[in-house]
Amino acid sequence: MKDEELQNLFGTIESEVAASDRLRNAIATKLAARKSQRRPWKMAAGLATACVIAGAFFLLPKPAEGAKLKDMINALKDVKSMQATTYVYRPTGRRRATVTTYAGGIWRLQTFIGTPFERTLLVSNQIMWRYDPTQNVALMELLDNTGTVGDITALEYVREFTDIGAGGPWDNFKSNGERATHTKPGPVWNGRQTYKILFDRPDQNYHAEILVDMESNLPICDAIRTEDQSIDDEYIFNAPIPASLLDPNFGAGCRTIDVVAASKELAERWALPIGSVSSRVGKTNVRDIQVNQTGTVFIVSSAQSPRNEQRLVPETLSDENDVKYLKVRDYRPGNTFICWVADHFKVDGEWPVITVFTPTEPGKPGHRFKVGFGVGLGDGLERGSKSAEHPMGLDLTAPPACEGGFPEYATLLRLNEAYGSIVAQELDTRARYYEERGDNANAARWYHQTAMLEAGLKRSNQHYYLSKEADCDKRLGRLTEAAALQTEIDRLKAIDPNIHKNLNMPIRF
Amino acid sequence: MLEQSEPKGIGEVRERAMAQREEPLAYLDDVVRYAFARLGSREEAEDVAMEVFQAAFRLRKELPNKANPRLYLIGIARRKIADQARRYRRQRGPVTVSLDDPSAAEIGFETSSRIPELMQALDTLPELQRDALILKYLHGFSVSEVSVLIRKSPEAVNSLLQRGREALANRLVEPPIELNLMRRMP
Numbered sequence: 001m002k003d004e005e006l007q008n009l010f011g012t013i014e015s016e017v018a019a020s021d022r023l024r025n026a027i028a029t030k031l032a033a034r035k036s037q038r039r040p041w042k043m044a045a046g047l048a049t050a051c052v053i054a055g056a057f058f059l060l061p062k063p064a065e066g067a068k069l070k071d072m073i074n075a076l077k078d079v080k081s082m083q084a085t086t087y088v089y090r091p092t093g094r095r096r097a098t099v100t101t102y103a104g105g106i107w108r109l110q111t112f113i114g115t116p117f118e119r120t121l122l123v124s125n126q127i128m129w130r131y132d133p134t135q136n137v138a139l140m141e142l143l144d145n146t147g148t149v150g151d152i153t154a155l156e157y158v159r160e161f162t163d164i165g166a167g168g169p170w171d172n173f174k175s176n177g178e179r180a181t182h183t184k185p186g187p188v189w190n191g192r193q194t195y196k197i198l199f200d201r202p203d204q205n206y207h208a209e210i211l212v213d214m215e216s217n218l219p220i221c222d223a224i225r226t227e228d229q230s231i232d233d234e235y236i237f238n239a240p241i242p243a244s245l246l247d248p249n250f251g252a253g254c255r256t257i258d259v260v261a262a263s264k265e266l267a268e269r270w271a272l273p274i275g276s277v278s279s280r281v282g283k284t285n286v287r288d289i290q291v292n293q294t295g296t297v298f299i300v301s302s303a304q305s306p307r308n309e310q311r312l313v314p315e316t317l318s319d320e321n322d323v324k325y326l327k328v329r330d331y332r333p334g335n336t337f338i339c340w341v342a343d344h345f346k347v348d349g350e351w352p353v354i355t356v357f358t359p360t361e362p363g364k365p366g367h368r369f370k371v372g373f374g375v376g377l378g379d380g381l382e383r384g385s386k387s388a389e390h391p392m393g394l395d396l397t398a399p400p401a402c403e404g405g406f407p408e409y410a411t412l413l414r415l416n417e418a419y420g421s422i423v424a425q426e427l428d429t430r431a432r433y434y435e436e437r438g439d440n441a442n443a444a445r446w447y448h449q450t451a452m453l454e455a456g457l458k459r460s461n462q463h464y465y466l467s468k469e470a471d472c473d474k475r476l477g478r479l480t481e482a483a484a485l486q487t488e489i490d491r492l493k494a495i496d497p498n499i500h501k502n503l504n505m506p507i508r509f
Numbered sequence: 510m511l512e513q514s515e516p517k518g519i520g521e522v523r524e525r526a527m528a529q530r531e532e533p534l535a536y537l538d539d540v541v542r543y544a545f546a547r548l549g550s551r552e553e554a555e556d557v558a559m560e561v562f563q564a565a566f567r568l569r570k571e572l573p574n575k576a577n578p579r580l581y582l583i584g585i586a587r588r589k590i591a592d593q594a595r596r597y598r599r600q601r602g603p604v605t606v607s608l609d610d611p612s613a614a615e616i617g618f619e620t621s622s623r624i625p626e627l628m629q630a631l632d633t634l635p636e637l638q639r640d641a642l643i644l645k646y647l648h649g650f651s652v653s654e655v656s657v658l659i660r661k662s663p664e665a666v667n668s669l670l671q672r673g674r675e676a677l678a679n680r681l682v683e684p685p686i687e688l689n690l691m692r693r694m695p
Binding site: 003006007009010012013014016017018019020022023024026027028309 | 534537538540541542545546551554555558559562623624627642643646647649657674677681
């Protein structure tokens with residue numbers, strides 16, 4: 001039977017079968033309902049105050065016990081402004097994690113992580129600015145409503161977490177086992193009479209308390225205690241919020257990048273490939289190659305293959321100086337741990353990946369490169385490709401080395417949020433390379449560099465790299481150095497919040 | 510209250526965002542047709558489509574990341590149909606075809622329609638052959654896309670298509686006895 005005949009035959013289904021209006025309407029209604037229930041600030045994950053409020057309010061009381069909670073919910077419905085500060089407990093003590101501010105339809109979330117990954121998010125009229133204070137750059141884009149930040153008001157924000165209507169958060173949590181809610185008299189807090197609302201979910205080892213102002217029925221602070229977390233929040237409602245706090249001009253010299261315009265410009269610049277390779281998994285076009293001052297090479301390639309499906313990716317690299325290059329990883333635009341908003345950036349309809357190569361030792365940047373390709377996923381998560389069954393070479397010439405360590409497109413494509421990760425992974429790649437070859441001295445040196453870098457990026461990673469360094473020292477017979485490292489490793493592990501999650505902190509009120 | 514003016518260049522993104530909001534519904538017909546081709550019943554196809562879209566809503570953050578949302582949704586539909594078949598088998602034992610089953614003679618098509626004949630012929634094919642043919646000729650997916658969906662190598666998909674085409678041609682030329690019996694029914 002010929003293809004054409006089959007297409008005609010199956011075409012009868014296409015012409016005679018379609019979704020009924022009933023089904024279409026039902027799905028459209030559900031879609032609309034879900035959009036209206038979208039939670040704000042989910043992007044900031046557990047950092048956002050929203051989560052804390054949600055955690056407390058999801059536990060709704062039995063009617064007889066709920067009068068006070070109802071009073072509080074009603075009071076919250078009328079708030080005009082809000083400032084909520086969230087604190088987390090670490091083995092080293094209590095520290096401020098985020099400040100969430102709302103007034104006049106504008107939301108601001110500022111994180112206090114203490115590393116270059118700190119960000120301030122400002123959302124107004126469905127436009128979001130992501131300000132990076134380290135670079136003094138703000139990315140401006142329209143929210144795409146894919147489940148992150150919604151265009152909501154403070155009233156909706158509060159109601160979101162107090163809604164007991166069908167399909168609301170209550171529905172999502174009502175099957176989560178036994179709940180208990182109690183009201184108790186509270187202490188006099190800064191001269192104010194208070195009461196406390198207590199929530200317990202014993203089967204989940206969850207306990208929350210909200211301290212509420214007796215006069216205004218608005219929360220003053222709360223405390224959430226779970227198996228993994230101890231979180232406190234402090235609230236200020238209806239206080240004047242400085243306009244400067246809600247202004248997208250983030251400070252002197254701040255550069256604002258219009259993501260739409262800049263993406264379009266970049267895609268046009270990369271529209272003409274500088275090289276192409278093909279295999280059974282399809283065609284990959286190379287769009288750009290750049291090298292930085294210390295010899296790290298960034299290659300942008302793109303393919304029709306959807307993300308997470310096989311494609312040809314750069315796998316090996318050599319240059320005119322016979323420098324030995326190691327592949328660090330393939331990075332996907334926007335694929336960073338701090339940002340998981342879908343990035344729709346495409347070049348000529350193709351999904352780009354940025355492959356980073358590092359020389360075994362930093363040195364003079366190369367200029368003329370030969371790139372070999374292998375089959376990989378290009379998903380930014382795995383080291384190296386799955387297979388190098390289609391090795392082939394492309395000769396490419398890079399422009400003069402870029403300033404600042406990274407190509408200029410890195411901020412737009414949000415590689416800047418992986419800056420630290422890329423550098424740390426670059427150093428780690430070198431260390432592994434030497435270790436695999438039994439060169440423990442050089443491996444120890446690069447593991448140490450990685451650990452020092454992580455101290456300012458992700459501190460909980462530090463002891464891992466120090467352990468690797470200590471292993472190398474032991475193999476070299478440097479037992480004194482290894483013992484000293486072990487002391488430091490023990491100290492760091494003792495304060496690692498990932499190891500010591502359940503601190504059982506007492507409630508302060 | 511602070512007033513915010515809309516920055517330049519944002520209009521295009523706004524349009525894109527609006528389009529994305531409605532995007533999943535653009536594939537509703539595809540999902541219904543796939544489920545219909547697999548199940549042979551409009552009603553069951555719509556039930557499956559509803560389940561598919563409910564699942565897609567739950568995973569809605571993933572959908573915009575998919576380069577081919579249609580492929581993604583059909584993939585969900587495929588799993589839902591497999592789940593349904595498993596449930597059906599658990600409830601009713603081995604699948605049997607009854608001439609009394611109204612779904613076997615789909616109601617609501619013109620008498621000249623070849624759909625009932627096609628559905629009957631498809632129903633006699635092994636599941637993977639049937640699936641490969643539907644994905645290829647109803648939805649126009651490439652061999653590599655079909656291979657992703659049914660988790661077989663492209664070579665295996667080509668083989669399934671080849672055998673499926675031959676089998677389907679034979680069935681359509683010489684309808685199975687059940688179909689002949691059905692045609693004789695008043």
